[in-house]
Every structure is written in C-alpha cells, then in structure tokens.
Amino acid sequence: MSDTSRSQLRHILASRYTYLVRRLERVTGSKDGAADALHETWLRLESANVSTQVANADAYILGMANNVAIDQHRRERRHTHEDDADPQFEQHDELADPERIVAARRKVDDLKEVLRGLTPRRRAILLAARVDGQLNREIAERFGISLRLVESELSAAMKYCLQRMQDPGESFPDSRSGPRKF
Structure with missing residues (x-):
C-alpha cells in the first residue's frame, strides 16, 4: 500500500473512530474489544499490502478490524486451559x-x-x-x-x-x- 493510502486510512480511522467503535462493538460484544481491535488495526495498517486505491475506506477498515477481532478471540480461546474450565462446569445451573x-x-x-x-x-x-x-x-x-x-x-x-x-x-x-x- 502506498504511503498516501496508509495516511488516508489512518486519518479516516482517527476522524471516524467513535463511529467505527460503535459498528465494531456489535461484532466484538463490547466497547473495549472494539477499541482494542481498532488499535491493532491502526498498527496493521502500517504493513498492509494493497496495490490499488481503496474505494470504501470505512468498509476496508471495518473488514480489517473485524479480522483482528476474530484473531483476538481465537487467541483468547486457545489460552483457556482445561483446568480453568472445569470449575465452571461444576457450578449449579x-x-x-x-x-x-x-x-x-x-x-x-x-x-x-x-x-x-x-x-x-x-x-x-x-x-x-x-x-x-x-x-x-x-x-x-x-x-x-x-x-x-x-x-x-x-x-x-x-x-x-x-x-x-x-x-x-x-x-x-x-x-x-x-x-x-x-
């Protein structure tokens, strides 16, 4: 991705941050999770590799942030140990x-x-x-x-x-x- 495209996407992410957090909050289930995903997206924009101009910046950023949120969720699931899960199953429902x-x-x-x-x-x-x-x-x-x-x-x-x-x-x-x- 060219430096111009990166700077434009970062500018859009910064200027529309509140809107993007609200949209992403539906995916992550929490405002904190959405904010974390957008922060990681900001960092990933630096190494993004797109050769053409982005037509819809919001969709591009949200798609990228959505993928980040999915990656974060998978990482968290992997770190849950069986020992941590056992007491949860023993509780009375x-x-x-x-x-x-x-x-x-x-x-x-x-x-x-x-x-x-x-x-x-x-x-x-x-x-x-x-x-x-x-x-x-x-x-x-x-x-x-x-x-x-x-x-x-x-x-x-x-x-x-x-x-x-x-x-x-x-x-x-x-x-x-x-x-x-x-």
Missing part, C-alpha cells in the same frame, strides 16, 4: 431448576394465547420482526404497506403483549429489548 422450567413454559403458553388476541396482520408483523429478525423495511415490502405503518403496528403489538403479559404489581420500563436495524 439455576436455569435448569424444574420450577423455573415449568414457569417459563407457562409464560410461553401465556404469550401464545396473547398473540392469538392480535389481528392477523399485527401478529404477522410482530413475528416477522421479533422472531424472524426481519427489518422493518423488509416487512413493509412484504405486506405492501408503509414503513411508518409497520412501526406503528409493531409498537401497538408490543404494547398489547406487554400489557397482557404483565403480572399484577410488576412494572416494565418503556424500552425495547435490544437494538433493531430499520
């Missing part, structure tokens, strides 16, 4: 408690009953978004409706389910479970 299993199955049955109370389209939109992981844009195209209507239907379905599933005295903050790409 609270989630395997029969009472919790029965309670969870009841909640699933309750949720199925609540879903039957939704209109067919609203139920289909909710399942497409939360179970199938489709983007709102994809759902809008599938049903031939506007993106705004998908958002409205999804919000109404979530509120309906939350109200019906809520135990007496239990309160839920007005939040959604996890990030959604729109």
Whole structure:
C-alpha cells in the first residue's frame, strides 16, 4: 500500500473512530474489544499490502478490524486451559431448576394465547420482526404497506403483549429489548 493510502486510512480511522467503535462493538460484544481491535488495526495498517486505491475506506477498515477481532478471540480461546474450565462446569445451573422450567413454559403458553388476541396482520408483523429478525423495511415490502405503518403496528403489538403479559404489581420500563436495524 502506498504511503498516501496508509495516511488516508489512518486519518479516516482517527476522524471516524467513535463511529467505527460503535459498528465494531456489535461484532466484538463490547466497547473495549472494539477499541482494542481498532488499535491493532491502526498498527496493521502500517504493513498492509494493497496495490490499488481503496474505494470504501470505512468498509476496508471495518473488514480489517473485524479480522483482528476474530484473531483476538481465537487467541483468547486457545489460552483457556482445561483446568480453568472445569470449575465452571461444576457450578449449579439455576436455569435448569424444574420450577423455573415449568414457569417459563407457562409464560410461553401465556404469550401464545396473547398473540392469538392480535389481528392477523399485527401478529404477522410482530413475528416477522421479533422472531424472524426481519427489518422493518423488509416487512413493509412484504405486506405492501408503509414503513411508518409497520412501526406503528409493531409498537401497538408490543404494547398489547406487554400489557397482557404483565403480572399484577410488576412494572416494565418503556424500552425495547435490544437494538433493531430499520
């Protein structure tokens, strides 16, 4: 890679650092892991060997950082010794408690009953978004409706389910479970 390309990529990495960390955080699962991968990417840019001009600098840097994160993860896994892992397997798993299993199955049955109370389209939109992981844009195209209507239907379905599933005295903050790409 020419010195000009290297300096341009380093400048982009430095100027868009916060954005790149956020994007990479989804891959690594932590802000620290993303920052470590970007720091290593900065160092690797010095020895990168690309003969042509980079068309999409963000994609190039994120791809390189993604590979760095994968390498770091593999290294960490290799360093985990069997002795370190044994005590983890001997710990009691609270989630395997029969009472919790029965309670969870009841909640699933309750949720199925609540879903039957939704209109067919609203139920289909909710399942497409939360179970199938489709983007709102994809759902809008599938049903031939506007993106705004998908958002409205999804919000109404979530509120309906939350109200019906809520135990007496239990309160839920007005939040959604996890990030959604729109």
